Amino acid sequence: MSSLTDQKYAPGEHPDLPPPPGSIGVVGWLRHRLFSSVGNTILTILAFFFLYKVGNAVIFWVFTGATFTGDTQDACTQGGACWLVIGDRFHQFMYGLYPQEEYWRANIVFVLMVFAIAPLLFDKLPHRGMFLIFSALFPFAAFYLLSGGWGLETVDTANWGGMLLTLVLGITGIVASLPIGILLALGRRSNMPIVRTLCVCFIEFIRGVPLITILFMASNMLPLFLPEGVNFDKLLRALIGVALFSSAYMAEVIRGGLQAIPKGQYEGADAMGLSYWQSMRLIILPQALRIVIPGIVNTFIGLYKDTTLVSIIGLFDLLGIAQVAVADVKWRGLAPETYAFIALLFFISCFSMSRYSLWLENKLHTGHKR
Amino acid sequence: MSNTNVQTSKKTDEVAIQLKGVHKWYGQFHVLKNINLTVGRGERIVICGPSGSGKSTMIRCINRLEEHQQGDIIVDNIELTGNLKNIEAIRREVGMCFQHFNLFPHLTVLENCTLAPIFVRKMPKKEAEEIAMHYLERVKIPEQADKYPGQLSGGQQQRVAIARSLCMNPRVMLFDEPTSALDPEMIAEVLDTMIELADTGMTMICVTHEMGFARKVADRVIFMDAGEIIEENKPEEFFNNPQSDRTKKFLSQILAH
Numbered sequence: 103m104s105s106l107t108d109q110k111y112a113p114g115e116h117p118d119l120p121p122p123p124g125s126i127g128v129v130g131w132l133r134h135r136l137f138s139s140v141g142n143t144i145l146t147i148l149a150f151f152f153l154y155k156v157g158n159a160v161i162f163w164v165f166t167g168a169t170f171t172g173d174t175q176d177a178c179t180q181g182g183a184c185w186l187v188i189g190d191r192f193h194q195f196m197y198g199l200y201p202q203e204e205y206w207r208a209n210i211v212f213v214l215m216v217f218a219i220a221p222l223l224f225d226k227l228p229h230r231g232m233f234l235i236f237s238a239l240f241p242f243a244a245f246y247l248l249s250g251g252w253g254l255e256t257v258d259t260a261n262w263g264g265m266l267l268t269l270v271l272g273i274t275g276i277v278a279s280l281p282i283g284i285l286l287a288l289g290r291r292s293n294m295p296i297v298r299t300l301c302v303c304f305i306e307f308i309r310g311v312p313l314i315t316i317l318f319m320a321s322n323m324l325p326l327f328l329p330e331g332v333n334f335d336k337l338l339r340a341l342i343g344v345a346l347f348s349s350a351y352m353a354e355v356i357r358g359g360l361q362a363i364p365k366g367q368y369e370g371a372d373a374m375g376l377s378y379w380q381s382m383r384l385i386i387l388p389q390a391l392r393i394v395i396p397g398i399v400n401t402f403i404g405l406y407k408d409t410t411l412v413s414i415i416g417l418f419d420l421l422g423i424a425q426v427a428v429a430d431v432k433w434r435g436l437a438p439e440t441y442a443f444i445a446l447l448f449f450i451s452c453f454s455m456s457r458y459s460l461w462l463e464n465k466l467h468t469g470h471k472r
Numbered sequence: 473m474s475n476t477n478v479q480t481s482k483k484t485d486e487v488a489i490q491l492k493g494v495h496k497w498y499g500q501f502h503v504l505k506n507i508n509l510t511v512g513r514g515e516r517i518v519i520c521g522p523s524g525s526g527k528s529t530m531i532r533c534i535n536r537l538e539e540h541q542q543g544d545i546i547v548d549n550i551e552l553t554g555n556l557k558n559i560e561a562i563r564r565e566v567g568m569c570f571q572h573f574n575l576f577p578h579l580t581v582l583e584n585c586t587l588a589p590i591f592v593r594k595m596p597k598k599e600a601e602e603i604a605m606h607y608l609e610r611v612k613i614p615e616q617a618d619k620y621p622g623q624l625s626g627g628q629q630q631r632v633a634i635a636r637s638l639c640m641n642p643r644v645m646l647f648d649e650p651t652s653a654l655d656p657e658m659i660a661e662v663l664d665t666m667i668e669l670a671d672t673g674m675t676m677i678c679v680t681h682e683m684g685f686a687r688k689v690a691d692r693v694i695f696m697d698a699g700e701i702i703e704e705n706k707p708e709e710f711f712n713n714p715q716s717d718r719t720k721k722f723l724s725q726i727l728a729h
Contacts (some may be wrong), residue, residue: 161616232604283508341659364572366570366574367574369570370570370576371568373535373537373563373566373568374563374589374592374636374640375564375640376565376587380591384587388580389577
């Protein structure tokens with residue numbers, strides 16, 4: 103036991119000392135995380151060996167052994183991937199069956215889309231107000247550009263496809279499902295019995311049914327109930343199906359967030375005289391949504407990938423058009439290349455969403471402990 | 473506590489709050505039993521009593537955080553009924569500080585203070601910020617205006633909560649155990665703020681166990697037990713000459729240490 107006299111420093115005068123060497127920095131990290139014992143050292147070496155083997159094989163297939171130039175499948179002789187099919191089919195992957203001479207319209211929509219989405223994602227953008235007006239107008243502009251009329255050649259929505267269709271479905275679904283989900287979540291927690299019952303029924307019905315069923319019903323059964331001659335666009339029906347489906351999931355994610363807000367926050371807002379909608383908009387939802395960002399983005403990503411199911415009702419989204427490409431007799435046995443490319447495109451979209459959500463979580467973190 | 477002289481009462485004959493025969497139940501449990509209380513404008517009232525005696529429930533009925541089932545509550549000549557308009561009107565005029573502060577953690581201290589003036593009173597942002605800074609100076613933390621509540625100590629948070637309520641320029645302030653979640657070091661700074669507030673003539677109802685505060689500031693001390701008002705008296709009388717056995721027992725317990 104040490105007594106006061108054993109100490110090198112007088113009480114109250116102990117200086118801040120640096121940590122012992124080797125416990126911090128790269129060396130400390132390596133020792134602590136990778137080589138902390140004999141067993142762990144062996145596991146580390148085995149893992150590196152495994153990564154080396156797999157990595158080598160992947161690099162050979164994707165890069166060093168792959169064929170990038172040539173016109174036909176006969177050029178692919180090196181044993182790796184035959185990427186020629188991607189180049190040949192690239193336009194279809196992007197635009198589906200959209201008429202070739204009208205691609206420029208889709209391209210304009212892609213570019214405008216970036217400007218329409220940016221202000222929704224970043225609140226520090228200069229002139230954000232003006233951009234937001236543009237964002238609100240964008241859906242109408244995009245619809246006009248893509249479907250035509252009034253001077254532009256009409257393109258049937260059945261011909262929209264590939265990445266274009268996936269983005270249209272995904273973004274519309276995401277943009278629609280969040281507000282609908284919020285309303286459903288608030289409705290489910292409402293004191294008004296009719297509102298609550300309606301919301302519960304809607305959520306439970308939609309969640310209890312597979313998306314394919316909903317798409318199929320929207321596509322094939324809805325026309326049976328509508329009067330003769332009334333006909334919704336097939337794409338519109340798919341859009342509504344996807345949006346309603348994901349809004350039911352969204353509602354439950356958001357309800358989780360609402361329940362995590364302490365009662366004191368509701369009381370604080372009430373005691374100050376805020377109305378119900380003011381306290382929801384200013385106090386409760388900003389906190390609740392921040393808590394469930396991971397869940398919301400999870401639902402977004404799920405929704406984005408679920409759009410591939412529209413191929414069931416005869417729409418050719420990114421995956422649907424890939425299946426057409428795989429069946430092409432000109433390029434035989436190239437399914438791995440095609441699906442790898444499609445997977446890459448999906449991965450880029452979904453990974454971006456995931457990174458954005460992490461960034462947003464960090465930004466909104468105000469160090470609050472309640 | 474900075475000064476020790478007894479505050480002079482600003483009590484007037486005008487009635488600020490009136491509770492007449494108020495009853496409340498939680499399910500089968502009878503929490504408030506025939507509460508009758510009249511609070512004059514400028515009067516400072518301290519409510520004490522053992523936990524579960526209904527003191528918090530009673531003051532939470534005054535701004536309708538809890539609903540009473542029988543009797544009348546009249547605040548500032550407005551009767552508290554199910555009418556949403558009346559409830560919102562009363563809440564605008566009645567400020568409240570909570571045991572756990574209930575600051576909004578996603579907003580800065582300044583935004584916490586300006587929110588209600590801007591959205592409830594429809595005040596221009598600039599004016600609301602000036603008023604907020606004025607009250608933050610009064611509770612002696614103007615330098616924290618741009619921080620988030622999570623970055624402040626408990627005592628600072630409670631002072632922000634007081635400033636936030638004052639920004640609405642309320643006619644009545646309710647305090648629901650404002651110091652019971654605080655470390656001893658921080659209780660004094662909050663009580664000082666409350667004493668200064670009392671000095672300005674604010675009508676105050678405080679649920680608290682700070683008997684020093686009650687002696688110094690209160691016009692009347694009310695003792696509640698099992699949902700009833702057992703005794704009410706001037707502080708000296710209440711502490712030196714309690715009438716009921718229940719009050720004597722409570723005081724002996726609370727003052728024993």
